[in-house]
Amino acid sequence: MSDTHISDGEHEDPSRRDFIYISTAAAAAVGAGSLAWPLVSQMSAASDTRAAGSIEIDVSKIEEGQQLKVLWRGKPVFVRYRTQKEIDAADAVEIDGLRDPETDEARFRPAFDGKIHKNILVMVGVCTHFGCIPVGEAGDFDGWYCPCHGSHYDTSGRIRKGPAPKNMVIPEYTYISDTVIKVG
Amino acid sequence: MSGPSTYEPKYAAAKWMDKRLPIIRMGVDFMGFPSPRNLNYWYAFGGILSLCLMSQILTGIILAMHYTPHVDMAFDSVQRIRRDVPFGWLLQSMHAVGASMFFLAVYIHMFRGLFYGSYKAPRELLWIIGCAIYLAMMATGFLGYTLPWGQMSFWGATVITGFFGAIPFVGESLQQWLLGGYSVGNPTLQRFFSLHYLLPFVIAALVALHVWAVHHVGQNNPIGIDVKTKEDTLPFHPFYTMKDGFAIAVFLMIFALFVFYLPDALGHADNYQRADPMKTPPHIVPEWYFLPFYAILRAVPDKLLGIILMFGAIVVLFVLPWLDTAKVRSMRFRPTTRRFFYIFLFMCFILGWCGGNSPDDLAFTFGHKNVMVDGHEVSEAIGMTFKTLSRIGTIYYFGFFLFLLPVLGWIEKTKKLPDSITKAIHDGEA
Numbered sequence: 001m002s003d004t005h006i007s008d009g010e011h012e013d014p015s016r017r018d019f020i021y022i023s024t025a026a027a028a029a030v031g032a033g034s035l036a037w038p039l040v041s042q043m044s045a046a047s048d049t050r051a052a053g054s055i056e057i058d059v060s061k062i063e064e065g066q067q068l069k070v071l072w073r074g075k076p077v078f079v080r081y082r083t084q085k086e087i088d089a090a091d092a093v094e095i096d097g098l099r100d101p102e103t104d105e106a107r108f109r110p111a112f113d114g115k116i117h118k119n120i121l122v123m124v125g126v127c128t129h130f131g132c133i134p135v136g137e138a139g140d141f142d143g144w145y146c147p148c149h150g151s152h153y154d155t156s157g158r159i160r161k162g163p164a165p166k167n168m169v170i171p172e173y174t175y176i177s178d179t180v181i182k183v184g
Numbered sequence: 185m186s187g188p189s190t191y192e193p194k195y196a197a198a199k200w201m202d203k204r205l206p207i208i209r210m211g212v213d214f215m216g217f218p219s220p221r222n223l224n225y226w227y228a229f230g231g232i233l234s235l236c237l238m239s240q241i242l243t244g245i246i247l248a249m250h251y252t253p254h255v256d257m258a259f260d261s262v263q264r265i266r267r268d269v270p271f272g273w274l275l276q277s278m279h280a281v282g283a284s285m286f287f288l289a290v291y292i293h294m295f296r297g298l299f300y301g302s303y304k305a306p307r308e309l310l311w312i313i314g315c316a317i318y319l320a321m322m323a324t325g326f327l328g329y330t331l332p333w334g335q336m337s338f339w340g341a342t343v344i345t346g347f348f349g350a351i352p353f354v355g356e357s358l359q360q361w362l363l364g365g366y367s368v369g370n371p372t373l374q375r376f377f378s379l380h381y382l383l384p385f386v387i388a389a390l391v392a393l394h395v396w397a398v399h400h401v402g403q404n405n406p407i408g409i410d411v412k413t414k415e416d417t418l419p420f421h422p423f424y425t426m427k428d429g430f431a432i433a434v435f436l437m438i439f440a441l442f443v444f445y446l447p448d449a450l451g452h453a454d455n456y457q458r459a460d461p462m463k464t465p466p467h468i469v470p471e472w473y474f475l476p477f478y479a480i481l482r483a484v485p486d487k488l489l490g491i492i493l494m495f496g497a498i499v500v501l502f503v504l505p506w507l508d509t510a511k512v513r514s515m516r517f518r519p520t521t522r523r524f525f526y527i528f529l530f531m532c533f534i535l536g537w538c539g540g541n542s543p544d545d546l547a548f549t550f551g552h553k554n555v556m557v558d559g560h561e562v563s564e565a566i567g568m569t570f571k572t573l574s575r576i577g578t579i580y581y582f583g584f585f586l587f588l589l590p591v592l593g594w595i596e597k598t599k600k601l602p603d604s605i606t607k608a609i610h611d612g613e614a
């Protein structure tokens with residue numbers, strides 16, 4: 001190394017200029033990226049908003065044929081104690097013809113005893129069209145009806161008619177006792 | 185068009201200034217800007233729009249001094265502005281009515297441009313900047329309407345942000361990112377307020393580009409032929425400052441009529457109810473100026489397609505300069521296109537009417553038929569639903585831009601153009 005004599009300063013070394021060029025560009029790219037990330041990310045749901053994302057609901061107070069409406073993540077959750085007639089109607093539906101095919105069974109989570117109880121239906125009460133709140137015991141299928149643009153849901157909350165593309169959403173929930181459900 | 189500056193500074197101070205920052209020169213050139221001598225009152229809306237923007241910014245900054253962007257306080261703070269703040273009733277009314285007047289003026293301004301072919305070369309970019317302003321105005325109007333936090337504010341925001349949720353794959357995360365939560369809530373209101381404050385200044389910057397472009401390429405005119413000599417023009421001041429001034433005075437009288445006598449006529453009664461996330465109003469309708477687009481959205485049964493069409497209705501405006509193939513600008517010399525234009529205008533009103541009504545209700549009844557309901561015979565009206573009508577309107581809307589304008593440009597036999605603006609005036613054609 002030491003015996004090669006290159007007189008620095010007199011002789012232009014193109015690789016040195018490349019180095020400045022590339023390292024500046026790299027620093028700018030990394031800098032822009034690491035600045036953009038927080039600028040974009042700050043818009044997402046904040047920690048406290050996300051922490052408030054679960055609730056507990058006592059279902060023992062609901063009578064057969066009644067519906068409880070609770071606010072969860074700013075949206076209503078319907079907890080409906082379905083009548084036998086409603087359960088039978090939901091069971092009788094031919095899955096193949098549905099817009100968003102799903103069995104009634106698939107819309108329940110196991111209760112505290114590990115079994116599926118098809119009388120307590122827990123569902124996000126938001127129309128999958130543009131987010132209105134459907135009214136209960138209404139519409140062509142006696143389930144829910146959304147007055148905004150006329151979507152009809154059956155007694156399982158599945159979309160049957162109208163512009164909405166999907167069944168009403170079943171939130172993540174678990175039974176934490178025989179009568180208390182934790183949503184979220 | 186603007187030509188070399190003819191300003192000669194007279195006083196020592198003006199000369200000193202002119203060497204350092206030629207801002208007086210800019211103002212003088214602006215006022216003396218040569219404008220075609222045949223401009224009619226449809227050309228006054230640019231000035232009216234500038235006034236609207238200034239009025240919105242001024243009243244808005246004042247409202248922001250009294251308004252509280254929080255879900256628990258926003259509704260009350262707006263009511264307090266209307267009841268307790270000195271002259272708050274006036275300023276709030278000017279701002280809310282002003283938004284409607286702004287849109288009224290912008291629609292007239294746009295239809296004017298459409299009729300006189302002002303989007304054609306060399307004014308394509310001028311037109312596109314205008315479309316961008318319109319888009320920013322729509323965003324501003326939507327964000328502002330959320331702020332009073334009434335039922336329509338809340339549910340309008342829910343429906344509109346729901347559009348983003350319909351985008352495949354990324355939709356749901358995108359929507360949550362926009363809302364800052366799982367649904368429209370306090371984080372949403374706060375960012376909407378911040379952006380509602382910001383956007384008018386973005387609009388102001390776009391307006392500066394828009395006016396710059398007008399001054400660079402020159403104004404179009406009702407007969408759509410180029411200015412050829414100095415004879416064809418008049419200086420902006422005093423000729424058009426007077427004409428615009430008169431138009432502004434008339435416009436302000438209409439504005440004042442609404443502000444003082446009909447402050448709520450253009451709004452919706454449901455917005456006097458506090459936002460309630462547990463209860464949807466029976467009919468969610470946007471402000472009147474969005475109704476045609478709302479009708480297009482609901483004309484199709486598929487959610488995503490409806491959204492694509494609705495945004496498409498605005499996108500076609502951006503590419504209009506390349507859709508219309510005609511060489512002649514003004515529709516005064518395009519007899520066939522002119523008729524289709526009038527139908528287009530009519531269809532925009534039809535779409536607006538559809539947007540304000542429920543899709544399944546009847547727009548026209550043709551007669552009655554008897555049907556059995558629960559064992560009783562009842563008479564039921566039959567006719568055309570708003571959904572069908574809005575489909576007709578939607579097809580015409582897109583057909584006009586995507587089919588009629590390209591094709592008519594090729595086949596239409598246009599009337600003979602006058603030799604010059606001055607000659608047209610003497611022949612009584614301008």
Ligand code: HEM
Nearest residue numbers: 240241244245247248251280283325328329331332381384
């Ligand atoms: C492009 C110009 C603007 C448009 C089209 C516009 C539109 C609107 C609309 C439609 C509303 C709802 C009015 C109501 O129903 O009461 C509103 C409210 C509001 N705007 Fe604007 N705005 C503009 C500029 C501004 C500016 C520059 C500011 C402030 C810097 C501002 C601040 C506010 C505030 C504080 C409210 C809530 C109070 C209220 O509802 O009266 N706006 N705006």
Ligand code: FES
Nearest residue numbers: 127129130146149
């Ligand atoms: S929001 Fe329910 S039908 Fe449109």
